Amino acid sequence: MSLLIHLIYCSATTYPMQDADLVSLLETSRKNNAKAKITGILLHENGSFFQVLEGTQEAVEQLYERILHDNRHTKVVTIIREPIAKRTFGEWTMGFVKLDSQELDEIIGLNDFFAEGSSFTQLGAGRAKKLLAAFRKGRWRSKVKNQSPVQQKDGEKEVSLKSATSHISKISFAFQPIVDVEEHRVIAYEALIRGQKNEDFSNIVPEISEQEWLQFDTSCRAIAISTAARLGLPSDLHLNFMARQVKDARSAIQSTLEAAERNGINLNRIVLEIDQDKLIGDSQHFAQIIEEYRGVGLRVSIDHFGAGRAALKLLEILRPDMIALNIQIVRDIDTNGARQAIVRGVTQTCDDLGIDIVAKDVNSVEEYQWFLDEGITLIQGNLIASPAFEQFPAPQYL
Ligand SMILES: Cc1cc2nc3c(=O)[nH]c(=O)nc-3n(C[C@H](O)[C@H](O)[C@H](O)COP(=O)(O)O)c2cc1C
8 A cells, every 4th residue: 555645834825815816726726636536725825825735645746746846836835745554635636724703704615614513613623623723823934024005996807817727837948148248257147937847938928818818917026027037037127017907007016016026036136028019009108107116125117228219309208227139139230230220329319328238139149249349248039048948048159
């Protein structure tokens, strides 16, 4: 007979979880656990998880391996993993208790631990019970500071968030360096969204509705930050800022800063890459919001900086710390006079305003050499290093 064990751990959510997020997590868990004959309980309070998993050693270890790599939580601490004589939660494929709200009790099929007749006091004495009691007293909490809950207003939103959650649980990040080739130094890594197995994620993005976009965008950055922190971020971190509405900008920035703080990354190491073409609303208002956050060290870069008048106007309004040149300007610049003239003009403007320029998507030695000759030394592109999945790849200096 195979060895029966229980494994108990605690963790912190990577983003503020809503009821729909938790329900979706439980649905998957119950289905899988029934198949793998795993029982246990999952507790959630204020951004902290505590879970008991019981089953054969093989089944529990296999599941735990998946759970460890789940981007919905971070700071996973294994409290204990030991053989047990019998199951404590024999009836529950995954009992669930959300300690800070009674609302979930009403959701059919939630199989609430306390509502099933066998309450906490009737649980057989043992390690699981003692640790559960400790968690309920506020111990074994992976620390999450200031995780501000996202508003949830109606049933419709709940359904939509459920699908956002299913996307969020599938994402991870690749990282690509931005290097100062003159100083032979990586100044930053840009986080690029991928699926959990490094697959292209851009095909998923159109499926996300306007309504769920803010939650998706916010969660993406939180996951990028926690992944970077877990991998030991060696430089600054560039994050794509995908909020579509200027009115959402403040909460999007605020949640990013909180995620950085939670993961021990100093705010002055974060650069938000803003794609102006995708942001709807008043640029002046957006600039004011950015201004508020400069005081805490936040920096911004305008991504895909192009040749249009709107782009130049933005330099005045937003006063970014950096711009990244549009791929259409970078491609074949060594042989295209018009592109060269545009970059020379932009370079002079940026020099006068104290703005750094990154040549992005540099793919050939000729393009690279042209930028260097013009004194543009911040380079990003496959020529130097391709994005690497959940790794910080070393650049190749030419
Ligand atoms: C806090 C937490 C607890 C989880 N508990 C379980 C669980 O008990 N069973 C389970 O199958 N997945 C659980 N998951 C989800 C797994 O990490 C993983 O996403 C899932 O097993 C994949 O299932 P699928 O291959 O059917 O999509 C948990 C995730 C988190 C963040």
